[in-house]
Amino acid sequence: MNLLFFGDIVGRAGRDALLAKLPGLMAETSADFVCVNAENAAGGFGLTKDIAESLFSAGVDCLTLGNHSWDQKTLLQEIDREPRIVRPVNYPPGTPGKGAAVLTARNGGKVLVINVMGRLYMDPLDDPFRGIESELGKHRLGQTVQAAILDIHAEATSEKMAMGHFFDGRISLAVGTHTHVPSADTQILSGGTGYQSDAGMCGDYDSIIGMKKEAAILRMVRKIPGERLSPAEGEGTICGVHVTTDDKTGLATAIRPIRRGPRLIEA
Amino acid sequence: MNLLFFGDIVGRAGRDALLAKLPGLMAETSADFVCVNAENAAGGFGLTKDIAESLFSAGVDCLTLGNHSWDQKTLLQEIDREPRIVRPVNYPPGTPGKGAAVLTARNGGKVLVINVMGRLYMDPLDDPFRGIESELGKHRLGQTVQAAILDIHAEATSEKMAMGHFFDGRISLAVGTHTHVPSADTQILSGGTGYQSDAGMCGDYDSIIGMKKEAAILRMVRKIPGERLSPAEGEGTICGVHVTTDDKTGLATAIRPIRRGPRLIEA
Amino acid sequence: MNLLFFGDIVGRAGRDALLAKLPGLMAETSADFVCVNAENAAGGFGLTKDIAESLFSAGVDCLTLGNHSWDQKTLLQEIDREPRIVRPVNYPPGTPGKGAAVLTARNGGKVLVINVMGRLYMDPLDDPFRGIESELGKHRLGQTVQAAILDIHAEATSEKMAMGHFFDGRISLAVGTHTHVPSADTQILSGGTGYQSDAGMCGDYDSIIGMKKEAAILRMVRKIPGERLSPAEGEGTICGVHVTTDDKTGLATAIRPIRRGPRLIEA
Amino acid sequence: MNLLFFGDIVGRAGRDALLAKLPGLMAETSADFVCVNAENAAGGFGLTKDIAESLFSAGVDCLTLGNHSWDQKTLLQEIDREPRIVRPVNYPPGTPGKGAAVLTARNGGKVLVINVMGRLYMDPLDDPFRGIESELGKHRLGQTVQAAILDIHAEATSEKMAMGHFFDGRISLAVGTHTHVPSADTQILSGGTGYQSDAGMCGDYDSIIGMKKEAAILRMVRKIPGERLSPAEGEGTICGVHVTTDDKTGLATAIRPIRRGPRLIEA
Numbered sequence A, B, C, D: 001m002n003l004l005f006f007g008d009i010v011g012r013a014g015r016d017a018l019l020a021k022l023p024g025l026m027a028e029t030s031a032d033f034v035c036v037n038a039e040n041a042a043g044g045f046g047l048t049k050d051i052a053e054s055l056f057s058a059g060v061d062c063l064t065l066g067n068h069s070w071d072q073k074t075l076l077q078e079i080d081r082e083p084r085i086v087r088p089v090n091y092p093p094g095t096p097g098k099g100a101a102v103l104t105a106r107n108g109g110k111v112l113v114i115n116v117m118g119r120l121y122m123d124p125l126d127d128p129f130r131g132i133e134s135e136l137g138k139h140r141l142g143q144t145v146q147a148a149i150l151d152i153h154a155e156a157t158s159e160k161m162a163m164g165h166f167f168d169g170r171i172s173l174a175v176g177t178h179t180h181v182p183s184a185d186t187q188i189l190s191g192g193t194g195y196q197s198d199a200g201m202c203g204d205y206d207s208i209i210g211m212k213k214e215a216a217i218l219r220m221v222r223k224i225p226g227e228r229l230s231p232a233e234g235e236g237t238i239c240g241v242h243v244t245t246d247d248k249t250g251l252a253t254a255i256r257p258i259r260r261g262p263r264l265i266e267a
């Protein structure tokens, strides 16, 4: 199966770039399943139902979230009616939405998607390791599901790698999000899991992690809360990974980064 | 001028890989100047004089450091006698060593190297922006120095990018270190500064940021201090960037990532 | 019932002061039960079996811990054989020891002791609220247990107060530890729970939170790891609270701070 | 000289309580100088000119601030015209306002007030130790100024104590703010500086550090951003310290805590 994963969509620049380039990329990769982190899709902060719909219409099969999950509060009411949106699994019990979903790929296979949040330098949610374990325990890779994607929404590279190696062999793709910078450590781990520490964002890379430069820089330099951060508006670059899996094992047979747009070296 | 920069050397795997591959890379790139972050060179923790000597002998022109600068306490005594070792500029006044150096490249040009530490999710040192500004103010790029390298040792991508853009046009290369994962956001910023959020480490990438997997994972999963972390011992991969600059302006005319070794996609 | 609780014993100064003053205080307060946080009892770092024994011999009924629980690794082996030592309840499953104990007071009543760790500015353990809830759910205050003590080992006053108010009416005493400074916000909350944000340490208050001043200050001023921190050695002051409870409800009828020793205003 | 210092005023409850009780306390203590931290005076977030005026009219001589200094952005424009408002000294150069002021007490003596912010678990400002040093270097205690007050706005008790001891003998009163909980470690340090780790807030203590309980608790328990925090509205308790100094040395001859209001044990 061919899986595409794209990192945090940041505002209109990210949405427009993804919508424009996704059809071509899906054709190019014979994509069976497309998963995208959308925690910053709505003006840089959260996700709305309308934006989610437009992404689904363009071919996206599943949307994941992160620490910005609830920046648009309307999503709290809507998420339970949308099986294709997954929020971090390690929010406490009772949180709207769900931390994992099994969805059907274009080739008819089942794909498990799990979203998790790290705890280093982030809001301390529940144990991410046990959260993942609990979802993985409900399925058998290569049998009840043909592929499994883990979106590790985390800051620290150590924590991301620890999760990748800990679940190596039980997941098709373990990929990080949240830093808004694509990593170049794409590899297949020894147990067969495709791994990349961060998918990178879909947004304008002439920015501070997708946000306009001036306000973001002033905030750090002056230590005075200034104008609200807003997404940079130059042409977006989309970043993600393309993984090919063996449906019998659910493991990765190939993985490569994707970077398309005006600012970064394309891949 | 051709500049090579390599990220955090982690232990013997990183040292051996760099020593083995550097001569070929220097020839391949016609390198005029080689700068390497060595904060984890000595068993993963700090740098010793002997290791520094072996790196200089192999062609390295300058070593930078970071939050592990003083893990080997002997360096505190030795650093003031070694002009080619630079520690973060934003340690408080009175700290041994210096935060910047001007060294002579193979082509006779002068290269300014500045090392700085970020403050997000790290020990709060002095203001990194003013630290850099103060060193840049002593020189004129393209006149008193032909190139300037800034090693941004920091955790947060937002802080790294803010420094890159803030000093864009006044530095040849602004490159991050510390996360031990190479980023794939290599670009020349609009003012002419070559930029990559993280150079990546030189070490064994079948690891948790260069350290053996088991101990590092247990620490996160069990929340009990376990055995001391030690560097992974598989074959190392070296990661860095190659920047070509115009000696008249000191700005970047080309930049590309370097990744050589068994685990990552080579570049 | 009369309950005594004392905060973090720091090294020999704290141990000696507590051992010297406890008999008199127990007589003075007709103490039925004595609980002490001992996470720094052994040279400032952790707890040993021998020190625990000496405290039990002096009249202490229960010892609690915190982020320094395992600084003395021998305790990991011994804690499961000692019913009177309680470690934070929100360590992950599988952690040696237990997060709560029911022990018998001198008046024959049963006392539930729960120890929990906060997560703000601390290592992110499991959810402290659910950890406490799960232990409280096993007992009925005023029926199966006559009193319940909650040691909130946490940094942030907001988190401590949130726990106090959240469990108000279900606990006899909710008292903080970890900051090593006694708070003066002693009160009975509206539901009947005795509360103080921090019990304060038992140790030498001419110090930096119980540690020798010079090394602790240098570390902050110079940003260089210096000599290992060690407990200050002047005469100790003991700090804690005395709560009187109604055995029928298990709630507090009176609470007052205790401070005895050379440095602070006695209470 | 008799100095009064009160901790963070939180909203109307804190303002009303201070305004009601200050005249009596000033008479009772023969107060020569009154300093109050007002970073939360305006609805829990920042300070306005009008509120400042009402406090000055009631007898307050100096207002200090903290991490909430600029929550009311109007203050950024107004602070430079008001010599009696002091913001943390370790904001970067160019920040509106000033980090220290010399004001005249009722007895004609000069009082130096310095405000500083800690960096542990807080936004990393400039080095607080050097910031204080630089202001102290402009004056001679007992000669050019008769008293000196240092408001240490910080989270960590270790950092507060380190500053207290580091400047012991050069300041009349080193008192912490920011935790909104009064500490009971009131003492005169060995060099003659009056010290208390936290003055405590002026506000409703039936709250989460001055804020309404429900919203503050939900935020921690549910990990979903909920309704905006707002100050609790019950009757306020005011907390602070009263220090008596020797005008010849500027050092403390007596120090005692002040707590007046319905919730805490009065002092």
Ligand SMILES: [Fe+2]
Pocket: A039, A066, A067, A068, A153, A177, A178, A179
């Ligand atoms: Fe995020």
Ligand SMILES: [Fe+2]
Pocket: A008, A039, A040, A066, A178, A179, A180
């Ligand atoms: Fe994001």
Ligand SMILES: [Fe+2]
Pocket: B039, B066, B067, B068, B153, B177, B178, B179
């Ligand atoms: Fe580092």
Ligand SMILES: [Fe+2]
Pocket: B008, B039, B040, B066, B178, B179, B180
């Ligand atoms: Fe490093």
Ligand SMILES: [Fe+2]
Pocket: C008, C039, C040, C066, C178, C179, C180
């Ligand atoms: Fe402690």
Ligand SMILES: [Fe+2]
Pocket: C039, C066, C067, C068, C153, C177, C178, C179
């Ligand atoms: Fe502690």
Ligand SMILES: [Fe+2]
Pocket: D039, D066, D067, D068, D153, D177, D178, D179
């Ligand atoms: Fe504050």
Ligand SMILES: [Fe+2]
Pocket: D008, D039, D040, D066, D178, D179, D180
């Ligand atoms: Fe405050």
